[in-house]
Amino acid sequence: MSSVTHYEVSPRDGLQNEPEVVPTDAKVQLIERLVAAGMKDIEVTSFVRPTWIPQLSDATELVPRLPKSPDVRYWGLVPNRVGLDRALSVGLRHIATFMSASETHNKKNVNRTRRESLAGLREVIGLAKDTNVTVRAYISTAFGCPYEGDVDPAQVIDLAVALRDAGADTIVLGDTTGMGTPLQVKDVIERVVKAGIPLTSLAIHLHDTRGTALVNAYAAYEVGLRTFDGSIGGVGGCPYAPGAAGNAATEDLLYLFHSLGLESGIDLERAADAGHFLSETLGRPLAGRYHRYSAGSRERARARTSA
Amino acid sequence: MSSVTHYEVSPRDGLQNEPEVVPTDAKVQLIERLVAAGMKDIEVTSFVRPTWIPQLSDATELVPRLPKSPDVRYWGLVPNRVGLDRALSVGLRHIATFMSASETHNKKNVNRTRRESLAGLREVIGLAKDTNVTVRAYISTAFGCPYEGDVDPAQVIDLAVALRDAGADTIVLGDTTGMGTPLQVKDVIERVVKAGIPLTSLAIHLHDTRGTALVNAYAAYEVGLRTFDGSIGGVGGCPYAPGAAGNAATEDLLYLFHSLGLESGIDLERAADAGHFLSETLGRPLAGRYHRYSAGSRERARARTSA
Numbered sequence: 169m170s171s172v173t174h175y176e177v178s179p180r181d182g183l184q185n186e187p188e189v190v191p192t193d194a195k196v197q198l199i200e201r202l203v204a205a206g207m208k209d210i211e212v213t214s215f216v217r218p219t220w221i222p223q224l225s226d227a228t229e230l231v232p233r234l235p236k237s238p239d240v241r242y243w244g245l246v247p248n249r250v251g252l253d254r255a256l257s258v259g260l261r262h263i264a265t266f267m268s269a270s271e272t273h274n275k276k277n278v279n280r281t282r283r284e285s286l287a288g289l290r291e292v293i294g295l296a297k298d299t300n301v302t303v304r305a306y307i308s309t310a311f312g313c314p315y316e317g318d319v320d321p322a323q324v325i326d327l328a329v330a331l332r333d334a335g336a337d338t339i340v341l342g343d344t345t346g347m348g349t350p351l352q353v354k355d356v357i358e359r360v361v362k363a364g365i366p367l368t369s370l371a372i373h374l375h376d377t378r379g380t381a382l383v384n385a386y387a388a389y390e391v392g393l394r395t396f397d398g399s400i401g402g403v404g405g406c407p408y409a410p411g412a413a414g415n416a417a418t419e420d421l422l423y424l425f426h427s428l429g430l431e432s433g434i435d436l437e438r439a440a441d442a443g444h445f446l447s448e449t450l451g452r453p454l455a456g457r458y459h460r461y462s463a464g465s466r467e468r469a470r471a472r473t474s475a
Numbered sequence: 476m477s478s479v480t481h482y483e484v485s486p487r488d489g490l491q492n493e494p495e496v497v498p499t500d501a502k503v504q505l506i507e508r509l510v511a512a513g514m515k516d517i518e519v520t521s522f523v524r525p526t527w528i529p530q531l532s533d534a535t536e537l538v539p540r541l542p543k544s545p546d547v548r549y550w551g552l553v554p555n556r557v558g559l560d561r562a563l564s565v566g567l568r569h570i571a572t573f574m575s576a577s578e579t580h581n582k583k584n585v586n587r588t589r590r591e592s593l594a595g596l597r598e599v600i601g602l603a604k605d606t607n608v609t610v611r612a613y614i615s616t617a618f619g620c621p622y623e624g625d626v627d628p629a630q631v632i633d634l635a636v637a638l639r640d641a642g643a644d645t646i647v648l649g650d651t652t653g654m655g656t657p658l659q660v661k662d663v664i665e666r667v668v669k670a671g672i673p674l675t676s677l678a679i680h681l682h683d684t685r686g687t688a689l690v691n692a693y694a695a696y697e698v699g700l701r702t703f704d705g706s707i708g709g710v711g712g713c714p715y716a717p718g719a720a721g722n723a724a725t726e727d728l729l730y731l732f733h734s735l736g737l738e739s740g741i742d743l744e745r746a747a748d749a750g751h752f753l754s755e756t757l758g759r760p761l762a763g764r765y766h767r768y769s770a771g772s773r774e775r776a777r778a779r780t781s782a
Contacts, residue, residue, distance in 0.1 A: 346768075349734035350693060379727035379764030380734070382690045386657060413764045420686035427656035427687070455764075457686030457720045461653075 171431040173395040174422065175209040175371060176202055178446065180245055181415055182403035183223055184214065186450065192226045194449050196233050201445055202400070203235045205438035211243040211264060215251035231258040243304070247278065252292050256299070263296055265289050265336070266306035269324045270313035273344070277308070286327070290334045297335040305336035306373060310356065312347025321356050325363045332365050339370055340397065343384065346377025346405075346413070350387035357391050371395035374416040375405055376455065381416035382424055389425070396421055401443040401454030417456030419443055437462060478738040480702040481729065482516040482611075482678060483509055485753065487552055488722055489710035490530055491521065493757065499533045501756050503540050508752055509707070510542045512745035518550040518571060522558035538565040550611070554585065559599050563606070570603055572596050572643070573613035576631045577620035580651070584615070593634070597641045604642040612643035613680060617663065619654025628663050632670045639672050646677055647704065650691065653684025653712075653720070657694035664698050678702035681723040682712055683762065688723035689731055696735070703728055708750040708761030724763030726750055744769060 179199055183190055195212075202210055212234060218225035227244065234242055243262040244255040255263055267285040268274035274282045289305065296303050309316075310324045328339045341356060353372070361367060372388045374381040374397070385396055398418035405414025419440050422432055436458070443459030453460065486506055490497055502519075509517055519541060525532035534551065541549055550569040551562040562570055574592040575581035581589045596612065603610050616623075617631045635646045648663060660679070668674060679695045681688040681704070692703055705725035712721025726747050729739055743765070750766030760767065 349731075351735060376764060378730050378768050379689060379724065380731055382686060383693045383731060386690045386693065413767070417686065423685050424656075424687055424690060428658060457683060457762075460720070461685050 170429065171394070171433070172389075172425045173209070173371075174207060174418065174432050174434055175211070175243075175395060175397045176207045176400070176418060177211045177373070177397050177415060178202070178399040178401070178403055178418070178442075180211040180214050180224065182399040182401075182446075184221055185404065185414075186223055188450075189223050190449060192230050192233070195226075195230055198400075198442060198446055198449070200235050201438070201442035203237055203240055205442055206432075206434040207439075208239060208433065209241050209243065209262075211245060214245035214247075215254045216245070216247045217250075228254060228258050231260060241302070246292060246296075248288055249292055249295065252295060256301070261300075262302045262304075264304045264306060264340075265292055266308055266342075267327070268308040268313070268344075269319050269327055270309045270316045272315035273309045273313045276315065282327075286330060289331065293331070293334045293336055303336045304338040304340055304371065305331040305334075306340045306342045307331070308342045308344045310341040311343040311349075311352055312345070314345045314347075321359055324356055325359050328360050328365055329363050332369065337369065338395070339365055340373050341370065342373040343375050343381075346375035346380060348374065348380065348384050350380075350383055353384045353387045354391045357388055357393055361392075367392045367394065371397060373397035376402055376413035376416055377405060379413065381413070382420055385416060385421055386424065389428070396425075398422075400439065400456070401446050401459055402456035403446060403450070403454050413455040417443075417454075417458065419456055419458035419462075423458045477736065478701070478740070479696075479732045480516070480678075481514060481725065481739050481741055482518070482550075482702060482704045483514045483707070483725060484518045484680070484704050484722060485509070485706040485708070485710055485725070487518040487521050487531065489706040489708075489753075491528055492711065492721075493530055495757075496530050497756060499537050499540070502533070502537055505707075505749060505753055505756070507542050508745070508749035510544050510547055512749055513739075513741040514746075515546060515740065516548050516550065516569075518552060521552035521554075522561045523552070523554045524557075535561060535565050538567060548609070553599060553603075555595055556599055556602065559603060563608070568607075569609045569611075571611045571613060571647075572599055573615055573649075574634070575615040575620070575651075576626050576634055577616045577623045579622035580616045580620045583622065589634075593637060596638065600638070600641045600643055610643045611645040611647050611678065612638040612641075613647045613649045614638070615649045615651045617648040618650045618656075618659055619652065621652045621654075628666055631663055632666050635667050635672055636670050639676065644676065645702070646672055647680050648677065649680040650682050650688075653682035653687060655681065655687065655691050657687075657690055660691045660694045661698045664695055664700055668699075674699045674701065678704060680704035683709055683720035683723055684712060686720065688720070689727055692723060692728055693731065696732070703732075705729075707746065707763070708753050708766055709763035710753060710757070710761055720762040724750075724761075724765065726763055726765035726769075730765045
């Protein structure tokens with residue numbers, strides 16, 4: 169296999185914690201740039217209750233304005249049945265569900281026990297599959313919990329199997345606060361595969377909180393994983409640490425994989441342009457490396473041209 | 476082998492391109508923090524002609540003010556015989572020499588052909604070894620040249636062998652502008668080892684220009700390399716791209732290696748504190764991830780305590 173699949177989360181996970189609400193117009197323009205770069209899977213928004221995350225409360229307004237591209241899959245995050253209905257009502261055919269591998273994070277995040285969450289997800293995933301909607305299921309805190317510390321891999325494997333049995337098409341191992349290490353990433357993936365979930369039904373969602381997103385992605389690649397979530401410019405993540413890194417930066421992931429000789433179908437420079445657009449929209453430099461480098465190269469090229 | 480050796484370059488390579496001259500006092504305070512964190516190898520300055528790099532023109536003033544720690548090795552960068560004499564005159568016993576694997580970079584950097592540089596280095600290294608001074612020899616552009624593009628690994632291997640034969644104790648593979656890829660890093664290291672230079676006489680000096688410093692470090696680790704250069708906060712690098720990443724960030728490297736169960740002898744939180752000090756001294760956020768994350772954790776801890 170000589171290609172990787174990229175799943176873009178900047179419009180949803182990337183913007184979710186931004187304190188200033190980004191206008192719907194700017195979100196549409198960002199997504200147009202992502203599509204122009206060749207991205208085929210884009211998580212565009214969340215259908216949580218609008219008052220919970222004001223940044224994403226324009227979900228039903230945004231979706232009808234997305235670029236019409238038959239080969240692009242737009243995904244919506246769905247917390248429950250009400251969210252599923254809202255997503256379906258605006259025509260989405262791809263949804264993402266979520267719950268945590270650790271009890272404390274799950275309770276803090278959705279105010280439910282894991283048992284309650286799993287029961288709810290079984291219902292949501294079942295309903296979605298009944299209407300031929302594609303489902304990915306995030307397992308948050310799969311490599312560590314900010315409240316509990318280490319997370320037993322057995323919990324992650326059990327949950328992955330339960331979500332697969334519920335009908336999820338893709339299981340996404342989420343390193344919610346960037347606690348994963350390369351050895352751990354390999355270990356958990358290998359165990360999930362041994363439990364009967366093929367690599368083609370697995371994805372990884374990494375955060376760069378401590379700088380390890382790319383090295384963890386490479387470790388996952390080494391054991392055969394080929395689907396990677398990323399966020400343009402590395403936007404997203406923890407609102408407590410100003411300037412701290414968030415999601416794995418899409419451009420950095422793509423640069424790495426292209427340099428390994430793998431194809432993604434995505435134009436790296438156009439992806440970097442989306443990073444510049446987002447940086448300008450948010451009015452600050454973003455954590456990703458490659459789009460800054462590419463800005464530097466353009467400056468150098470201009471300097472050479474004008475000299 | 477369950478440990479890694481860290482070589483700190485922030486006072487020299489890190490500060491070299493900073494436009495504002497950092498006062499000698501602040502450099503001393505930075506180095507005190509590096510020593511307090513447990514670092515044993517610190518490249519403190521450069522003995523190039525003072526007018527070339529004003530930032531490091533205080534070399535002979537700085538060295539006598541360094542903390543007196545018998546188990547710390549202070550290194551000085553030495554371009555030629557005059558530089559060697561200056562380094563020896565202030566009592567340094569560890570020097571670093573440099574030249575490039577690519578002809579164009581070497582010419583642009585030191586205005587000499589590689590042949591001329593190698594002849595000069597043979598003399599400098601020979602003189603240094605005659606007085607029992609320890610020598611590391613940087614091979615710049617070992618994984619790519621910003622002017623020539625790809626660099627033939629055979630050139631790197633030949634140069635490594637020539638420098639080892641000249642007497643260098645350690646050969647340092649330098650990814651000067653962050654062009655290396657994990658597969659290439661593994662390939663070059665394996666070839667150098669096959670050419671007769673043991674892993675224990677090899678180090679790697681990575682830049683994070685495109686976000687790949689840590690993944691390249693991990694690749695080097697996978698093929699047995701154990702000595703890694705780093706710069707606190709990731710300071711250093713290309714002056715053309717504002718905010719672009721520079722050297723591999725020491726704290727990020729240490730966090731990675733500690734998470735792999737390896738010992739470095741360095742206190743990560745104290746290293747991160749040196750990052751905060753340097754960030755305050757330079758008056759801007761630095762590119763490294765971990766020290767920002769650790770700042771965030773302290774803020775969270777304070778928030779919890781006061782709530």
